[in-house]
Amino acid sequence: MSFPELKLGDWTAQLRGRLTPNQLLSEITWFRVGGPAQLLFQPADEEDLAFFLKNLPDDIRVTVLGLGSNLLIRDGGIDGVVIRLSARGFGGIEVLDGHRIKAGAAVPDLRVAQAAAEAGIDGLTFYSGIPGGIGGALYMNAGCYGTETRDRMVELRAVTRQGEIVTLSNADMGYLYRKSNGPRGAVFVSAVYAGTPGEPEEIKQRMREITEKRESSQPIRSKTGGSTFKNPDGHSSWKLIDEAGGRGLKIGDAQVSELHCNFLLNTGEASAYDLELLGETVRNKVRAKSGIELKWEIRRMGHFAPGKDVREFLDGDVFTGAV
Structure with missing residues (x-):
């Protein structure tokens, strides 16, 4: 899908950064899923960003993305302006x-x-x-x-x-x-x-030890978003998921990691819908087993694709907009 063109006015000619309509965001997220940004802005520097925001109409939604690691962008994409800061600026x-x-x-x-x-x-x-x-x-x-x-x-x-x-x-x-x-x-x-x-x-030695620990216990070379759920007080999310039978659980090409079950993986051509549905399935299983309601640590944002809504714990409210 794509969004209609977002027309901002002649003032954009003074920008030094890059404006890209309908930029696929799956290209910049670690999960490699997600729809387009209606308009992606990559400012040249701090002053360029300030000029852009000062002139941007107040009724246009602004979403800021980082390097795309702790993020699940839905298949319908994000309306309004998405800002991503470049390494150059x-x-x-x-x-x-x-x-x-x-x-x-x-x-x-x-x-x-x-x-x-x-x-x-x-x-x-x-x-x-x-x-x-x-x-x-x-x-x-x-x-x-x-x-x-x-x-x-x-x-x-x-x-x-x-x-x-x-x-x-x-x-x-x-x-x-x-x-x-x-x-x-x-x-x-x-x-x-x-x-x-x-x-x-x-x-540096302590940093090497941290790196070795991560590489041996987390699927860092896979298409993943990092730690999926926050740790509840007094508990570890991975252990709750494991005890609820979530380790290795799959929906399509979305899978709970066998190595560390607080990580969701895109093992092939998973959609954002597959990953979010898997996450809610895991939350449902943990709640049924322990009574604990896990909270997402990964940010989920954007619109669902038509007919691909995901409900909280599978039976609750439909999520809308950025979370």
């Missing part, structure tokens, strides 16, 4: 005084961990175990192995929906487990992190 890393490091929102988490290690900055090794980029990590308070983004992020720069460039503190973000509560509609463009002094070789 938002991929810089700068080492600052006081054992701090500044990173653009398009920088992969792993690169930030590596740059910090080279500079003798400890405390950011956890980013070597998280797929995706800094923008997504800031949005969802990404973390692993006992450390979260909120533990190290000092401040971030963002462009508001009105096109204003602002600086936000850690407190402004209202971080919770795998969630932030910053200004609605703001696009994060960079962040400053504070670490502690460390020996580069010791830090």
